[in-house]
Amino acid sequence: MEAKESLLRSWLSRFEGELEAGMAFWLKNSHDKEFGGFYNCLTRDGKVYDDTKYGWLQCRQVWMYCKLYRETAQYQSEEVRSAAIAGGEFVLKHIYRPSNHRCYFQVTREGLPIYMQRKPFTEVFFILAMTELCRVTRETRYQEVADKVLAKFRYWAREDDSELGRLHLAGEPKCNGLGVPMMFLCVLQEICLDDKKQLEKHRDDFQWCVQQILPHVKKDKKAVLENVSVEGNMLPGSKGRLMNPGHAIEAGWFLLRYASLVNDDRLKDIAISDFILLPFEVAWDSDKHGGGLLYFLDVEGFPQTALEASMKLWWPHCEAIIGLLMAYDEQKEDSILQNFKKVFDYSLKHFGDPEYGEWFGYLNRDGSPLDDNPFKGGPYKSCFHTLRCFHMAVQIIRKILNSE
């Protein structure tokens, strides 16, 4: 018991250190003081190697800064607050497109639009950013624009997504992908937090999300499938057999957090056993390959064509850290803590960078860096998964220590 407490305290202190080093990296290197917003493409030691600004990442960094501002004493500073506002204003002006409530995926340093995706995920991160910015500033205009985009996102998710511009051709099977309902669930949680009235107001959407997410579990295949038919059945071919363990685990902790808020014990059990523990166990690579979470699986063992399938990426490890800690906090099973220790040790050893702070993102299957010249920030890696993980890990471990 004491050994466990001392382990928890040592992990706590490591996460506090990683949070401090990671946040120092972004505060120092990513602020564009001339045009607002954040530099996203940063070398290992923080130099800008490309000044393109990515919509997902601009929004996520605003959200992350606001969260840390509101929830930690350390980052409740004018520096963090004003950087969040400057980022939010850039996003509002240059990422958001008021005419159709869509958001650009990529803009120039100055904010001129380069590219719009046909997926609605920049919009998700925009809602998160504006919602948090309203809490930090108490300016309701941020919430008002978030509400407009949320209404659109809800329509695309639940009614009709043809406005997004992707043709649905006759041979494409109608598909329930995990991404949309899990991100919708995340957005709803961030809007409501633990406000019972808000939870009640969005109850129907919450239930829709849960109903869309649960059929992805296929216990007989030991799988959480990324894509199922609208009836919840397995789709043919590689698309139907695809499992994205990091996505499954992330969906798992979204579900667990929601189940805790609404006191749904059955949903808690499903979230932990099927979405967190099952994917962790099937995706943890063998000792022969040095462990770590595989990025994709074909649940029937057929060849995979995605280049990253057998790589080790930072973000599924971040999600596993959060998911396993939440699951342990709920169930207090030692076996969960043993899995947590595996992913903690692996991540700090392979992704961590004591010299410059913030984690590396992309490793070969054997845990070596994918490239001689690894970057810290790129088109999909920014001030988000790592810091969210460190911050939440600190919060959860403190809660566990206080309750013991």
Place this chain on the structure above:
Amino acid sequence: MEAKESLLRSWLSRFEGELEAGMAFWLKNSHDKEFGGFYNCLTRDGKVYDDTKYGWLQCRQVWMYCKLYRETAQYQSEEVRSAAIAGGEFVLKHIYRPSNHRCYFQVTREGLPIYMQRKPFTEVFFILAMTELCRVTRETRYQEVADKVLAKFRYWAREDDSELGRLHLAGEPKCNGLGVPMMFLCVLQEICLDDKKQLEKHRDDFQWCVQQILPHVKKDKKAVLENVSVEGNMLPGSKGRLMNPGHAIEAGWFLLRYASLVNDDRLKDIAISDFILLPFEVAWDSDKHGGGLLYFLDVEGFPQTALEASMKLWWPHCEAIIGLLMAYDEQKEDSILQNFKKVFDYSLKHFGDPEYGEWFGYLNRDGSPLDDNPFKGGPYKSCFHTLRCFHMAVQIIRKILNSE
């Protein structure tokens, strides 16, 4: 001299063997006798792991079968001819969309459309397939439809590509990408072959292609850039610093082939020195990493975010084999043959599969397979680069041997 001849003879015999084994693999495993067309997604030993049909690959296989039918005694068989026709009819019926002369990227096994790209490359391979099929069958309806699509492709390449559906937003720099002019050059060559009247008829388009391709060379950077401005200058950021050595070398042998046809000695020299030898030398990986051609380079050494940047892929090695043999045939320099030997030895050792025939596609930087369960056919790997390389290598080595 005798040593060299004996080396050339040993290479010839290896390429003959690879061609036979590769062609046997596709003939045995890829024909869909029920619905026509070809299975594209095949395991190492030829099992279908997904029955989606890819437009690029359907067209390329038709082209490859026709080429081998016309140019080799071994494959001038009814089996190859009827498979090419069955493939061509599938393509004409299910990949080609007559209403706007576009082609689908992906269709179901039965031929229902799944996805259309906003790039015009399925159309390029469609023109190649129909052009060759007309030569094999002497049915002009194939050439007629190829001509219609060629006129469209020419319009998209030279005049206006807005019909392709990709918005050009204010922040996207106007860009001359290597892909369009080099594939246009390839298509023109395949249409004309060595017919002087045809070459004359398309002279203006040939010249446009050459004019668009040449500014990609930046000697001071030892680079052939993938993207330059419309004025031929370097673009800012990662996009501007990107080099795709396999593309450069492929463009090199297209240029060299064209220069030979029109007796342009200056263009021959540029093709060899700048597009074939330069990219080969800068992209050949160090002994520390086991050699092989790197997939992408950042010409100023900044971090790269593409997952495949430091991997070794089959097709640039195929292009290097063709390019270096053509260059040696032209210049007879021993140093070119030494480079050829490096890429030949590397490719046979790492990509070759003596057990089942046809090459593996994707290796880690160190030359090990990217995945425990490597495939032979996937969304971008089919009956094309390997067999084209083996077939052309056989032709060029025979020519060299006959001339010595």
